[in-house]
Amino acid sequence: MGRVSYSNATGRVRNNAGLTTERIVTEALRIIDGQGLGRLTMRRLGDAMSVEAMAIYHHFPLGKEQLFDAIVEHITDVSPAPPRDAVAEDHTDEDTDPDAGAEEAPQDDRPWDERLRSWAHDYRAALLRHSGALSLMINRRPDTPSALRSQEIHYAAFEEAGLAGADIVRAAALLDAYVTGAVIQQVRLESVPNPQAPVVDGRYPHVAALQGTVLDADARFEAGLAAVLASVTAPAGRSA
Numbered sequence: 001m002g003r004v005s006y007s008n009a010t011g012r013v014r015n016n017a018g019l020t021t022e023r024i025v026t027e028a029l030r031i032i033d034g035q036g037l038g039r040l041t042m043r044r045l046g047d048a049m050s051v052e053a054m055a056i057y058h059h060f061p062l063g064k065e066q067l068f069d070a071i072v073e074h075i076t077d078v079s080p081a082p083p084r085d086a087v088a089e090d091h092t093d094e095d096t097d098p099d100a101g102a103e104e105a106p107q108d109d110r111p112w113d114e115r116l117r118s119w120a121h122d123y124r125a126a127l128l129r130h131s132g133a134l135s136l137m138i139n140r141r142p143d144t145p146s147a148l149r150s151q152e153i154h155y156a157a158f159e160e161a162g163l164a165g166a167d168i169v170r171a172a173a174l175l176d177a178y179v180t181g182a183v184i185q186q187v188r189l190e191s192v193p194n195p196q197a198p199v200v201d202g203r204y205p206h207v208a209a210l211q212g213t214v215l216d217a218d219a220r221f222e223a224g225l226a227a228v229l230a231s232v233t234a235p236a237g238r239s240a
Contacts, residue, residue: 019051021059025074028067032132040064068136069144075130075137077146078122079153112157113229119153120179120225127183134184161233171232178228186217 027048031040042064046053060066108115127134154172163171200208 019049019055019059021070023049024056024059024067025070028071029074029130029133032071033130037132037135069140071133072136072140072142073144073146075126075133076123076142076144076150078126079119079146079149112160115153116157116175116229117225119150120175123150123179124183124221127180128186131183131187134187137180158232163233165239167232167239174228174232178224182221182224186221190217 024045028040028045031044031048042053042056046056056067057063060070110118127137151172154175155168158168158171200211202208
């Protein structure tokens, strides 16, 4: 039975049963998406789940920074993990290999560029869905299992495209930078206009001439993605 605690401040019964890291991250993202990153506090998060804030520290003993890392891991987890066999009852031995019983990841037989396009669209969708957490993505190194899976997908695809060595690393970095940058630009363009924005006048003739041009965000992203993939795999884009 889950532990039940009582809040002296409110008199409300708070039930910690069913509290998991996944539930905490999901609820934290709900707050970020609806109210902004600045509104996320451990107390507010606990109130949203009807638990004491200290119950969250049982899952995230290092506090909010550890929670932020878990949020980044959740958002970037768009590449499928290899399936695993059910854990045997005797896997409590500390010397047990954590990867024992893991199966091979299902083979993706799609062409290399289709695999990368699929990842790019999934990653973009995740970033747009949780755009309030973009600052967390920018200020944290992608040292997570999901990031490593994505990197493996990128490197394997670019190797299949004919790249090698440093060219693969550069191509993967460019692809990641393009998707992240495209999302940041879209979020900026779709944000509330600044009422004190400068007037576009004769000092900016090129801007004035194209000011009324409206581009579809999805079409713009797809065109840019195609250009990135074409540029990094063209002979001119490879190291001599």
